[in-house]
Amino acid sequence: MPRPQRVETCQTCGLARGGGYPTCPECYAAAEVFWRADWESLLQAEGIAAGSEDERLLADVVLAEMDQHPWTVVDTAMTLVRCRSCGAELGGGPSDCFECQLAFGNAIAYDIPAGEQGVMTANEHALRIGRHILRAPHQHSPNILTAWRLTFPRLLTGWLPTTEEAQRGMALVKAGKTEAFEAAMRRVDAMINRSAQP
Numbered sequence: 001m002p003r004p005q006r007v008e009t010c011q012t013c014g015l016a017r018g019g020g021y022p023t024c025p026e027c028y029a030a031a032e033v034f035w036r037a038d039w040e041s042l043l044q045a046e047g048i049a050a051g052s053e054d055e056r057l058l059a060d061v062v063l064a065e066m067d068q069h070p071w072t073v074v075d076t077a078m079t080l081v082r083c084r085s086c087g088a089e090l091g092g093g094p095s096d097c098f099e100c101q102l103a104f105g106n107a108i109a110y111d112i113p114a115g116e117q118g119v120m121t122a123n124e125h126a127l128r129i130g131r132h133i134l135r136a137p138h139q140h141s142p143n144i145l146t147a148w149r150l151t152f153p154r155l156l157t158g159w160l161p162t163t164e165e166a167q168r169g170m171a172l173v174k175a176g177k178t179e180a181f182e183a184a185m186r187r188v189d190a191m192i193n194r195s196a197q198p
């Protein structure tokens with residue numbers, strides 16, 4: 001799936017498209033499409049219909065052998081499976097749900113040895129963490145959420161902040177200078193959009 005080349009304004013929520021994930025339907029679709037595409041090809045390969053009981057069973061199988069699937073497929077499987085302890089989507093339960101924390105930890109532990117769950121770039125790693133954080137806002141501090149909501153739409157285009165940029169952004173949020181962070185992101189947008197193919 002080719003990534004968007006430009007950061008555009010969401011016509012539904014007015015944020016940079018993706019920043020309203022997962023509550024804004026337009027932002028949701030713009031981000032989720034990259035996970036969905038890989039899941040759909042798996043469904044097709046297995047001859048399973050979306051929304052069926054077999055799809056849920058397939059999600060269980062994927063999680064039992066997660067090192068054999070791309071990270072996007074592992075993430076979608078977690079979304080489809082309910083946590084046996086808290087009943088939320090797996091990994092998305094309350095902060096004190098041990099099973100959710102374990103599932104999330106197991107999933108992202110595979111990022112480290114490159115090549116498991118498919119080869120993953122640093123941008124994809126950030127995108128993955130961002131999606132998990134935005135899907136489970138109750139597990140995170142308001143500052144963390146602000147930083148990820150502002151960063152996520154830019155990550156969708158393949159952009160990645162340097163460590164220094166990320167630290168500077170977080171420092172601005174912590175200091176309550178969200179507007180300065182937003183202005184920095186608009187400069188990033190101008191740079192991304194300038195380098196987009198016409």
Ligand SMILES: [Zn+2]
Nearest residue numbers: 010013020024
């Ligand atoms: Zn939106």
Ligand SMILES: [Zn+2]
Nearest residue numbers: 083086093097
């Ligand atoms: Zn749970």
